[in-house]
Amino acid sequence: MRNKLSWFAVxxxxxxxxxxxxxxxxxxxxxxTTSTGGFTLDNFxxxxxxxxxxxxxFQMALIATxxxxxxxxxxxYFMAKEGPSFQKVATVLIMLPMWMNFLLRTYAWVSxxxxxxxxxxxxxAIGIIDLGNLINGGLNSLCAWLNSGVLDWLNGMLxxxxxxxxxxxxxxxxxxxxxxxxxxxxxxxxxxxxxxxxPIYSVIVKLDNSLLEAARDLGASSSRVFRKVIFPxxxxxxxxxxxxxxxxxxxxxxxxxMLGGGTKLLLGDLIELQFLGGAYxxxxxxxxxxxxxxxxxxxxxxxxxxxxGEEQAVML
Amino acid sequence: xxxxxxxxxxxxxxxxxxxxxxxxxxxINDKEFLTLLGPSGCGKTTTLRIIGGFQTPxxxxxxxDGVRINAVPPHKRAINxxxxxxxxxxxxxxxxxxxxxxxIPKIDEKGKKIKLSEQEIDQRVMEMLQVVNLKGFEKRRVTxxxxxxQQRVAIARxxxxxxxxxxxxxxxxxxxxxxxxxxxxxxxxIQQAMGITFIYVTHDQEEALAMSDTVVVMxxxxxxxIGTPEDIYNEPKNAFVADFIGxxxxxxxxxxxxxxxxxxxxxxxxxDKGFAKDEPVDVVIRPEDVDIVPEDxxxxxxxxxxxxxxxxxxxxxxxxYGFKWLIQTTDLSPVGSHIGIKIDPDGFHVMKKSEYSGMFxxxxxxxxxxxEISDVDYEPEEEGKEGGNEE
Numbered sequence: 001m002r003n004k005l006s007w008f009a010v011x012x013x014x015x016x017x018x019x020x021x022x023x024x025x026x027x028x029x030x031x032x033t034t035s036t037g038g039f040t041l042d043n044f045x046x047x048x049x050x051x052x053x054x055x056x057x058f059q060m061a062l063i064a065t066x067x068x069x070x071x072x073x074x075x076x077y078f079m080a081k082e083g084p085s086f087q088k089v090a091t092v093l094i095m096l097p098m099w100m101n102f103l104l105r106t107y108a109w110v111s112x113x114x115x116x117x118x119x120x121x122x123x124x125a126i127g128i129i130d131l132g133n134l135i136n137g138g139l140n141s142l143c144a145w146l147n148s149g150v151l152d153w154l155n156g157m158l159x160x161x162x163x164x165x166x167x168x169x170x171x172x173x174x175x176x177x178x179x180x181x182x183x184x185x186x187x188x189x190x191x192x193x194x195x196x197x198x199p200i201y202s203v204i205v206k207l208d209n210s211l212l213e214a215a216r217d218l219g220a221s222s223s224r225v226f227r228k229v230i231f232p233x234x235x236x237x238x239x240x241x242x243x244x245x246x247x248x249x250x251x252x253x254x255x256x257x258m259l260g261g262g263t264k265l266l267l268g269d270l271i272e273l274q275f276l277g278g279a280y281x282x283x284x285x286x287x288x289x290x291x292x293x294x295x296x297x298x299x300x301x302x303x304x305x306x307x308x309g310e311e312q313a314v315m316l
Numbered sequence: 317x318x319x320x321x322x323x324x325x326x327x328x329x330x331x332x333x334x335x336x337x338x339x340x341x342x343x344i345n346d347k348e349f350l351t352l353l354g355p356s357g358c359g360k361t362t363t364l365r366i367i368g369g370f371q372t373p374x375x376x377x378x379x380x381d382g383v384r385i386n387a388v389p390p391h392k393r394a395i396n397x398x399x400x401x402x403x404x405x406x407x408x409x410x411x412x413x414x415x416x417x418x419x420i421p422k423i424d425e426k427g428k429k430i431k432l433s434e435q436e437i438d439q440r441v442m443e444m445l446q447v448v449n450l451k452g453f454e455k456r457r458v459t460x461x462x463x464x465x466q467q468r469v470a471i472a473r474x475x476x477x478x479x480x481x482x483x484x485x486x487x488x489x490x491x492x493x494x495x496x497x498x499x500x501x502x503x504x505x506i507q508q509a510m511g512i513t514f515i516y517v518t519h520d521q522e523e524a525l526a527m528s529d530t531v532v533v534m535x536x537x538x539x540x541x542i543g544t545p546e547d548i549y550n551e552p553k554n555a556f557v558a559d560f561i562g563x564x565x566x567x568x569x570x571x572x573x574x575x576x577x578x579x580x581x582x583x584x585x586x587x588d589k590g591f592a593k594d595e596p597v598d599v600v601i602r603p604e605d606v607d608i609v610p611e612d613x614x615x616x617x618x619x620x621x622x623x624x625x626x627x628x629x630x631x632x633x634x635x636x637y638g639f640k641w642l643i644q645t646t647d648l649s650p651v652g653s654h655i656g657i658k659i660d661p662d663g664f665h666v667m668k669k670s671e672y673s674g675m676f677x678x679x680x681x682x683x684x685x686x687x688e689i690s691d692v693d694y695e696p697e698e699e700g701k702e703g704g705n706e707e
C-alpha cells in the first residue's frame with residue numbers, strides 16, 4: 001500500500017475537509033457550547049426530555065426499514081431472475097420517482113391520503129366506507145347488548161371485571177389516513193424503497209450461476225438453494241440497503257411534517273425547530289444531532305460486524 | 317465393468333435454431349472412466365450438462381440404469397458434478413462446503429425423510445478429506461486456498477454424497493502443468509479406489525489418453541469416434557480425429573488393392589483392407605513411425621526445412637514434393653539436408669474420405685509460434701449459448 005496521496009486526490013480531500021469534516025466539527029463544538037460561548041454539558045443533560053422523540057423516531061425508521069426489506073428483497077430477487085430487458089425496464093421504473101422532486105412527490109401523497117382525497121373518494125365510490133359503517137354499526141349493537149347485562153352476569157360468574165367501551169358512535173364519511181404515523185411510515189417506505197432494492201438487486205444479479213447449479217447438483221431443493229446459498233451471499237446487499245433506508249428515515253423531517261401533520265415530533269422536526277423554528281437554540285439542536293449520529297454509527301457498526309464474514313466472501 | 321449405466325439416445329440440442337448437439341448416441345458403463353474430448357464448441361460440455369440434468373435435450377432420450385430421466389431435475393439424480401470453476405460456496409469453510417450435500421435430508425423409497433446425524437456427517441467429511449489429501453484444512457475459508465486445493469475440495473464435495481456417477485467439466489483447466497499431471501494421477505486413483513463412473517470433459521488429448529478407459533472424440537456437435545485410447549490413437553476414423561489426437565501427417569492417397577496404398581504416385585505396403593479398388597482415401601502417418609535413412613535408400617526423398625529441439629526428440633519438417641511432413645527423430649538432420657525415409661507397413665493408417673479431408677495434416681504453415689497459438693489451454697466453451705440466465 002502506498003501512503004502518499006497522488007495529486008489527483010487533492011480536490012477530493014479539500015472537498016471532504018470543507019463539506020464533511022468541517023460541518024461535523026462545528027456540530028461537535030456547538031453541542032458543547034453555551035449561547036455565551038462557554039463550555040457546557042447542559043445540552044446533553046436535557047436529552048432525557050427528548051427520550052420519547054428518540055424512541056419514536058428510531059421505532060418508525062425501524063418499521064419503515066423492515067417494510068422496505070420485506071417489499072424490496074423479493075422484488076430485487078425476482079428482478080434479478082428475470083431477463084435482461086425486464087431488468088432494464090424495472091430498474092428505470094424503480095428509479096423514476098427519484099427523478100421527481102422529493103418534496104413534490106411526498107406532497108402528492110397528501111392529496112391521495114386526504115379526508116376527501118383520491119383514496120377516500122375511491123373507497124366511497126366502491127362502497128368500502130359504507131361497509132365499514134355497517135360493520136361498525138353491527139359492533140355497536142353487539143356492545144350495547146353485552147353491556148345491557150350480559151357482561152355483568154359474566155363478571156359475576158367469573159369474578160372478573162371486564163368493561164366494554166362502545167365502538168365509534170357515529171358513522172364515518174371518510175377514513176382518516178393523512179396525519180397519522182402510518183402515513184409517515186408510508187412516506188418513508190415510498191421515498192427510500194429504491195435504496196433498498198438497488199443494492200440487493202445488484203448483489204443477487206452478480207451471483208455466480210454455477211454456485212446455484214452446484215447447490216442443486218448436491219441435492220438442494222429450490223428453497224434450500226435460496227436459504228443456504230442465495231440469501232447468505234446477498235447479505236452484503238441487504239446490509240447496505242438497510243443502512244441506506246434506515247439512516248435517512250431516522251433523520252427525516254419533511255415527510256413527518258407533510259404527512260404526519262407535525263403533531264408527533266420526530267428527531268428531524270425537533271432539530272429543525274432548534275435551527276429554524278420558534279425554539280431557536282442551535283446549541284441544543286447540535287447536541288441532539290450529535291447524539292443521533294452516535295446512535296446511528298453504533299447501530300451501523302454492530303450490523304457491519306455481524307455481516308463482515310459474508311461481505312469478505314463476496315468481495316473475494 | 318460391462319454393465320450399462322447411462323444411455324443417450326438420439327440426443328439433439330439446439331439453441332435458437334443453432335444445433336449444438338446432433339443426434340448423439342452414447343452409452344456409458346458402470347465404473348468406467350469415460351472422457352468427452354473435443355475442441356471448444358464441439359458440444360462436450362452440453363453433453364455433460366444433459367447427463368447432469370442442467371439442460372434438457374431438444375429431442376432424444378436420456379436413460380439412467382434403464383429408466384428415462386429426461387425430466388428428472390439435477391438434485392434428484394444420483395449424479396454429482398465438479399464444475400469448471402469449482403463453484404465452491406464462498407461463505408462456507410472447507411468442512412461446510414463438503415458437508416453441504418450431506419446436510420440435505422434424503423427421502424427413501426417409503427417417502428420417509430432420512431437425516432444424517434452430525435456424527436455420521438463428521439465421519440464422512442473426514443474420510444473424504446483424507447481421500448483428497450486435505451486433512452487439517454477443515455476450518456479454512458475456501459477463498460484462501462490455492463487452485464489445486466480448491467479443486468480437491470470440489471471433488472470431495474461431490475464424492476462425499478457417494479454418487480454413482482461423477483461428472484467433471486474441465487476440472488484441471490485452471491491449474492498449471494505440473495499440478496495438472498499430479499491431479500490426473502490423483503483422479504485416476506480416486507476413481508479406482510471408490511469404484512465410481514467418471515465422465516470427464518476436456519480439450520486436452522494427452523489428459524484424455526492418460527486417464528480414460530474410453531475416449532469419445534467430438535466435433536461440431538457430433539461424435540467422431542468412440543474407443544479405447546489405443547484405438548483412437550492407432551486407428552483414427554477420420555482426418556479430424558487423427559489430427560486432434562497427437563500429431564499426424566495426413567496425405568491424399570488411393571487404395572489400389574487390399575494391403576497396397578498409393579501416395580505420391582508410389583505404392584506402399586500397408587495392413588489396411590476392405591476398401592474398394594482404387595478408392596481415394598486419407599492416409600495417416602504418425603511422425604514417430606517414420607525412419608530416416610540416407611537419401612539413396614529412402615522410399616521417399618525430401619529436404620529438411622525446419623528443426624525444433626523438443627528435449628526427448630527433434631521435430632523436423634521435411635518437404636516431400638511440395639507437401640510438408642512432421643517427423644520426430646532422435647538424430648539431428650540439419651536444415652537443408654536431403655534425407656530419405658522408410659515407413660513400415662504398420663506405419664500407414666488408411667481412412668475413408670470424410671468432410672474433414674484436406675483440412676488437416678499439412679505442416680506447411682508449421683512454426684513454433686503457430687503451434688503455441690493453436691495450443692490454447694483454456695477457452696470457455698459455448699458461452700452465451702448455454703445459459704440464457706447466466707447474465
